[in-house]
Amino acid sequence: MIINYRGIDVSTSFYNDACNQVLEFKIFLAKKYTVPLSLISWEHICKYINELIDNQDLIIQEINATPKFSGSTKFVNDKFLMIINKSPNIIEPRLRFTLTHELMHIILHHSELDLGFKIKLQSEFTDISDNERELQADFAANDLLMSSCLIKDRMGDYYTFKELQNSFLVSESAMQTRLHNYLVFEMGIDFKYAKYLTNQYRYYNDKTICSYVAKRTDFINYFVNFCGIVYPPSIKDISDEVSFLIPNHDRLNWLGLNLIRNDIKAVLSHQKNLEESDLPNELAM
Structure with missing residues (x-):
């Protein structure tokens, strides 16, 4: 099955690849926090993000921006920098999703730091457009949160x-x-x-x-x-x-x-x- 998703032709295999790639991370979280794989939730994602911050692997910079912008992630000075829109009109559920989405970019699309595990990216993950990377991060974040x-x-x-x-x-x-x-x-x-x-x-x-x-x-x-x-x-x-x-x-x-x-x-x-x-x-x- 192929559907047009935000202007991109998305196949079932593309969707499954994004979810399957993040499965290794879900297994990692399940072992780390001794929780069944199916019960991974925002609580465990939040714990992991806070550990990255405590270990100085991640810096989160909050800004006030227009509602159109949610967040972005870069690798700067040997650590990840997440820029997150936390303006008053951004509700908490959207903020949680943005943080998870940006974390998925780190998991799926960055390999600059050893964060305790490594995902072996398939070849189709390394030569794709920015828009396809955004879709992958969305699919993976959805699967992780729900x-x-x-x-x-x-x-x-x-x-x-x-x-x-x-x-x-x-x-x-x-x-x-x-x-x-x-x-x-x-x-x-x-x-x-x-x-x-x-x-x-x-x-x-x-x-x-x-x-x-x-x-x-x-x-x-x-x-x-x-x-x-x-x-x-x-x-x-x-x-x-x-x-x-x-x-x-x-x-x-x-x-x-x-x-x-x-x-x-x-x-x-x-x-x-x-x-x-x-x-x-x-x-x-």
């Missing part, structure tokens, strides 16, 4: 959008962007459908996104292995069977039902192709 595992768990508890946002200590826009990227790049949902689901969740408390994310595996397992529905499944097939798999207080809208149907079609089609590939050539049609 892990996929916790998103799925909290969707299973049917958090409201506001509850989900507050649990990660991020802004509304950062939370929606993370959810959108999660749906598009990690679950393979069409860009416009992902936008619709996240908009409905944020502005209208429609929890179809929660039902879909939390129960997707259950849906596929049930329909493919136990239900015995006709292939390809119809919306009515899905609608008639799905209700007992989700809480009574919630329902899937037409898009959620369509997404489940497409998932099931994809799995059944894949199984059909595998079965045919095992047949003698003269029977595989």
Whole structure:
């Protein structure tokens, strides 16, 4: 899948590379602070940044700038210098994201200092544009602050959008962007459908996104292995069977039902192709 993201064609592999590259750093933090990998949060990121400051590896300079500017990082006099916009109109969640984003630049794009570990950058990370580096830092910061595992768990508890946002200590826009990227790049949902689901969740408390994310595996397992529905499944097939798999207080809208149907079609089609590939050539049609 390739989508145009801020004027850049972004593939699933580009997104996954950014998240996979920072995985080594997440493992480092998990060991350092003896916390499960999935529970890495702002608390641990903040601790690490403060340690860099205490060790004189990092200086943070706060300035008052226009809202358009968030921050930048340079390597100066054998240490990193972060310039952070802390004007009165910059809210705390945005400041947290900026600090994490700039830290990701250090982790992904700088190798001037040994900070206790080294990320071996792939070749595609060393010859890219400044705009692509900004996207990588954004994707990595989102993944670090809002892990996929916790998103799925909290969707299973049917958090409201506001509850989900507050649990990660991020802004509304950062939370929606993370959810959108999660749906598009990690679950393979069409860009416009992902936008619709996240908009409905944020502005209208429609929890179809929660039902879909939390129960997707259950849906596929049930329909493919136990239900015995006709292939390809119809919306009515899905609608008639799905209700007992989700809480009574919630329902899937037409898009959620369509997404489940497409998932099931994809799995059944894949199984059909595998079965045919095992047949003698003269029977595989």
